[in-house]
Amino acid sequence: MAGPHCLVSIYSCGIMRPEKNLLIKEVGVAKRHDPSIDSFVSKRYEHGFVTDIESEQFAAGLSEDVVRAISAKKNEPEFLLEWRLEAYRHWLTLTPPDWAHLKMSPIDFQAISYFAAPKSNANAPKSLDEVDPKLLETYEKLGVPLHERARLAGVAVDAVFDSVSVATTFKDKLEEVGVIFCPFSEAAQKHPELIKQYLGKVVPYRDNFFAALNSAVFSDGSFVYIPKGVRSPLELSTYFRINAANTGQFERTLIVAEEGSYVSYLEGCTAPMRDENQLHAAVVELIAKTDAEIKYSTVQNWYPGDEEGRGGIYNFVTKRGSCEGDRSKISWTQIETGSAITWKYPSCILRGDDSVGEFYSVALTNNHQQADTGTKMIHIGKRTKSVIISKGISAGQAQNAYRGLVRIAPTAVKARNYSQCDSLLIGDRCGAHTFPYMEVSESTAQVEHEATTSKIGEDQLFYCQSRGLSEEDAVSMIVNGFCKEVFKKLPMEFALEAQNLLAVSLEGSVG
Amino acid sequence: MSSDLLLDIKNVCASVEEKQVLKGLSLQIKPGEVHAIMGPNGAGKSSLSNVLAGRDAFKVTDGEIAYCGEDLLELSPEERAHKGIFMAFQYPVEIPGVNNLYFMRSAFNAKREANGEEPMEAYPFMMKVQQLCGELEMNPDFLKRALNDGFSGGEKKRNEMLQMMLLEPKLAILDETDSGLDIDALRVISNAVNSLRNTERSFLVVTHYQRLLDYIKPDFVHVLANGKIVKSGDASLALELEEKGYAWINEEV
Ligand SMILES: Nc1ncnc2c1ncn2[C@@H]1O[C@H](COP(=O)(O)OP(=O)(O)OP(=O)(O)O)[C@@H](O)[C@H]1O
Ligand SMILES: [Mg+2]
Numbered sequence: 001m002a003g004p005h006c007l008v009s010i011y012s013c014g015i016m017r018p019e020k021n022l023l024i025k026e027v028g029v030a031k032r033h034d035p036s037i038d039s040f041v042s043k044r045y046e047h048g049f050v051t052d053i054e055s056e057q058f059a060a061g062l063s064e065d066v067v068r069a070i071s072a073k074k075n076e077p078e079f080l081l082e083w084r085l086e087a088y089r090h091w092l093t094l095t096p097p098d099w100a101h102l103k104m105s106p107i108d109f110q111a112i113s114y115f116a117a118p119k120s121n122a123n124a125p126k127s128l129d130e131v132d133p134k135l136l137e138t139y140e141k142l143g144v145p146l147h148e149r150a151r152l153a154g155v156a157v158d159a160v161f162d163s164v165s166v167a168t169t170f171k172d173k174l175e176e177v178g179v180i181f182c183p184f185s186e187a188a189q190k191h192p193e194l195i196k197q198y199l200g201k202v203v204p205y206r207d208n209f210f211a212a213l214n215s216a217v218f219s220d221g222s223f224v225y226i227p228k229g230v231r232s233p234l235e236l237s238t239y240f241r242i243n244a245a246n247t248g249q250f251e252r253t254l255i256v257a258e259e260g261s262y263v264s265y266l267e268g269c270t271a272p273m274r275d276e277n278q279l280h281a282a283v284v285e286l287i288a289k290t291d292a293e294i295k296y297s298t299v300q301n302w303y304p305g306d307e308e309g310r311g312g313i314y315n316f317v318t319k320r321g322s323c324e325g326d327r328s329k330i331s332w333t334q335i336e337t338g339s340a341i342t343w344k345y346p347s348c349i350l351r352g353d354d355s356v357g358e359f360y361s362v363a364l365t366n367n368h369q370q371a372d373t374g375t376k377m378i379h380i381g382k383r384t385k386s387v388i389i390s391k392g393i394s395a396g397q398a399q400n401a402y403r404g405l406v407r408i409a410p411t412a413v414k415a416r417n418y419s420q421c422d423s424l425l426i427g428d429r430c431g432a433h434t435f436p437y438m439e440v441s442e443s444t445a446q447v448e449h450e451a452t453t454s455k456i457g458e459d460q461l462f463y464c465q466s467r468g469l470s471e472e473d474a475v476s477m478i479v480n481g482f483c484k485e486v487f488k489k490l491p492m493e494f495a496l497e498a499q500n501l502l503a504v505s506l507e508g509s510v511g
Numbered sequence: 512m513s514s515d516l517l518l519d520i521k522n523v524c525a526s527v528e529e530k531q532v533l534k535g536l537s538l539q540i541k542p543g544e545v546h547a548i549m550g551p552n553g554a555g556k557s558s559l560s561n562v563l564a565g566r567d568a569f570k571v572t573d574g575e576i577a578y579c580g581e582d583l584l585e586l587s588p589e590e591r592a593h594k595g596i597f598m599a600f601q602y603p604v605e606i607p608g609v610n611n612l613y614f615m616r617s618a619f620n621a622k623r624e625a626n627g628e629e630p631m632e633a634y635p636f637m638m639k640v641q642q643l644c645g646e647l648e649m650n651p652d653f654l655k656r657a658l659n660d661g662f663s664g665g666e667k668k669r670n671e672m673l674q675m676m677l678l679e680p681k682l683a684i685l686d687e688t689d690s691g692l693d694i695d696a697l698r699v700i701s702n703a704v705n706s707l708r709n710t711e712r713s714f715l716v717v718t719h720y721q722r723l724l725d726y727i728k729p730d731f732v733h734v735l736a737n738g739k740i741v742k743s744g745d746a747s748l749a750l751e752l753e754e755k756g757y758a759w760i761n762e763e764v
Contacts, residue, residue, distance in 0.1 A: 468592035481608025
């Protein structure tokens, strides 16, 4: 219906009392032990602590030698080193992108250290007992009781700490059915043919500045391979955490779902308090073959910076999935509450006929946070379908931009897209911007876009308060209500984390 | 004898957005009494309700309000709710995405917890609400919907009454709850209010229509005009107003 290149921009302001710092409380997982400390701590970022595990860290700076050293440290096969070097040489020819909507000082790429690994990884642990107790304690503080959670919820956890995986559980159960779920570095050694076949096929290093950088220096990440006809018996999950000072994070995740297979992958992140901005540039590649389905969920809770915006994480991520086979399906679900700057557009390339791409997102920005997120749905196959549900919440002086591209290629006969972008404003100094781009070059295609902007009104808050709810609870309740459609898409396991993140129980409100 | 008063409003002046809305209003309510407030549009009836419920935008510039012998103006809106004040809104707001039943249980348990009681579990709460729905002849499907979202005018008012019955206030303020109700709904809601009447509980009923007062018999009727109570009487005053309008009072004052 809509012609090519529609552009809508919405900028509006709320009316709530600006001095209230409402959403800070909602970042992080509530601690149980000491209620009096809770109320104090909850005003700050709760995961702002640093573990003193000795890091083995490279001096700052990037050169071909550094790329070679990273590869050598990981005992990588030759082809991988070559690929890194090609990426590095290509990166040298690029200039950082010009951030239309973002306010930031330039990043000094020579001031970043490109490798850090916890010492305890030198003799890789075979089980949780062998994992540095300090590390486990860190996960506890983050609200990630690894062993408990894994056992109770049946989740295999590949815990990435300072870029290097140190604990993997439930491997046996996965191996039984032939699922490969391991650190990327391990896969490079054990399954080089798979890595060679698929690495960089969905996100080539030429794709963009940060994809090139990541390809050159990626530290570690996860590799998942689901064989033909297999439903992964477990939800796979990885926890990322930035720890050592000045350490850029360059994870690389690759998921391949063979014909008729299914996998649900969960990713969650938190980071400690820092004074300097930290760069994070991950690449995630998903490949779904005929009749395969990949569900990729993220709860992202990186340190957003203090009230003045100092010290937050810069998060520039390239996430892309390719629905290669007919009737394949890829869904991205994400809850974003962290980072000083977030720039990410999980995308789906719908090649196979009748393939489906989905994007469900909640992005919450507060104080000086800036988020420029969205998705791209590229329809190539016949009768391909995509759904986009984006919920943006802005508070403080935050800026939240949604940028979505729906492209219907001339081959995509009867393709369909439905997009819904809702923005919620809290306070009168924040902003929400919606930029839906539609490029439709096929006349039987149907593209629908709906956008709303609302604000938490004084009348809504007063209504709740007059019934006995505190202002904080009222805000949480309204925000959670606003996000409900997306929360429902999260796996149970993660829905809980998302609720914690937004500091309110959804108990009883769903359904 | 102010100690046996539930509510004691003394000479209150209040303004909103620089506009003076209450201009020296006094009113005393004893436990168990039903007071009706009538008066022309824009007289300050909703303003009075909002002041009592503690809405921030309504600033009390002069006068005092005691509730159960306590300084009401010191309390936050939620504290007032915990202590038994309930206002049924003239225009209940819609809150999309927030489940009606969940909202009610949160409000119910917030009050219980503030009063040192255990929160009620989901199941017994559900039973309780369903029973009240029955009394209000309300389809329990409303509980599954988002709070007031897309409710018709009358449905919103009924939902307000459901919350009132649930929260069992000491002082219930009904701001034009009868406006927008059909004839059957008016009867149902009046019955519900009457069923709540007892020697402890008081009502402040704002209405434009005598017909509500046929069902809910008030002990006192007050005329609020231009920010203050200009005339008070018994139930017969409402009949007189119905007949003559407000103009004669202005002449009298
Ligand atoms: N937020 C506000 N900002 C400015 N003026 C206001 C505001 N709220 C109320 N007023 C004004 O205060 C006066 C009293 O309003 P109020 O709502 O109390 O009247 P009311 O007696 O309830 O009228 P009605 O019978 O129409 O409901 C009106 O003139 C109204 O316009
Ligand atoms: Mg009114």
